[in-house]
Amino acid sequence: MDKRLRSLALLRCFEASARLQSYSAAAEELAITQAAVSQQIRNLEEQLAVQLFAREGRKMRLTKAGLTLFAGVTEAFATLSAAFNGIQTEPVAGVLTVTASPSFCSRWLVPRLWKFSALHPDIVVRALASPQYEELRNSDIDVAIRQGDNFITKVHQEVLLVDPVFPVCSPQIVQQVKLSSPHCICDMQLVEAINPGLFSWRNWFAKAQVEMQPGKLSWIEVTTWEMGINAVLSGHGICLSAVCMVQDMLDNGMLVKPFNIQIEPGLKFSLLFDEESPRIARIQVFKEWLKSQLITDVA
Template sequence: MYKELVNVSGLRMVEAAARLKSYSKAAEELHVTQAAISQQIRKLEGQLGCKLFYRKGRSMHVTQQGAVLHEAICSGFNSIIEGLKKIQSEPLAGELTITTTQSFASLVLVPRMWKFALAYPDITLKVLTSKETEDLRLGKVDVAIRYGRAPYPEYHCEVLFDDPIVPLCSPSVAKQLDTQDPSSLKRCWLIDYAAKEYWPEWFERLSIDPDTSHCQVLQVNNIDVAMSAVLAGHGVCLGSAKQAAHYIEQGMLVQPYAYGLEPGTQYRLMYDLESPRALRIKAFNTWLRDELACT
């Protein structure tokens, strides 16, 4: 029986008649005849086995059952309207959710978020840190910024930067180095933050003995810990100058030697081309690229 009730035009007639308390006014609003309104409502009452309206004077009023149905129809129509809004293009103002790695968030995004807030006060950024790439088609996350070169054919991907891995340290540590002799780095603490040891490869690229067995080496599990160590003046790490640009600009870190390892650190920005938040994504993408271009 309920399959027969799926008649959107009939439900619209009930909603209009209940709201306007008149079959004739409902007919005028919906551009149909009063007879069509009356016929549809009688058909629905027959299917349901109860009266939905009763006449009082010149007005039509809903019965108790009619009030219940009217409330359900209004709720359903409101849900449909909200759904339509969500799948259509949203305005520039609103929320934008970004997922990225802990290191990119702490080194690149968070130090610059105040600039974005000044440029786009009507866009609220929400940053989530995760190693996983969430499904951007579900609407819960709008933009993913990820490290590496793995393909993501289901999304639109743009390279933000592909930066060589270079030595980074505090100004106090840099003073202890011979600017003409990169091998002087072996007298400092060398900080590695990956399963692969980058320092032997970096030295070998410069035709320097790659053996670091006699060096003081600190192994940490991620770039955030490595950066904390070098900011505290505890040695030198290999990292991306683009990623550490905020600290370099503030004079908290320096790059003592220009030599870098390639392929280096690549970060990409990804999003769903059919996202209803396309305007916000474009604004964020343009702003972030401008920020990175300045470093």
């Protein structure tokens, strides 16, 4: 074997510096110091006994030898990447691990997964309920569905759904309290998630132009949307919910929406995945199904 091929780490540093035309930019991409980049380039030049870069002011210009090596290294790295993809990319069939918040997972995703399985029996979906964001790169998790749309991450993210938020309660409560106007809600037990953010009763009352009197209100605080829904199903007051969490219950009459006053824009749900994942073919199939299912739900 050509002994010069033992210097792949140096060649990687050279390729980044030549492509970005900057030692500092190469250092940032490679997560090392600029001094380390400079040293590695010097080491490579000493091994090859040629000058690869010439300094022009603050810029580094490739020499003729550097241009020749850069062309060869670029082609070689592209060939290696193609080979890696060829052996690492998995087929569509297999296991797909999806994580979502506990409420979205149990109220929307899991009840519909049988439809995905019917269409794609060769893909086994493993659904994980988790309240926090997990790093998707270099992990066993393929897809994350998370509330929000501005995650600090290098993986692909796109908004799946923007869902309005409104009050829901049991039909029995509506008959008992006689909810003739939004003001009547002040006489009910209010169920609210801890740290509700924009989707609080305070914001809904402002939207409904109803003055809150905190000292006279009765509250229950819960940790998840699903817990709030379960509370009102049991006849305990009224809660705020997004459409995706309760659409089936509204359709079958288990819950009612007493007023059309909504907090909008509502809950945002985003889809996140690593575009370089070896399971990308499987991820794309699941992504397309998700989008089609959401369109069906809205229709």
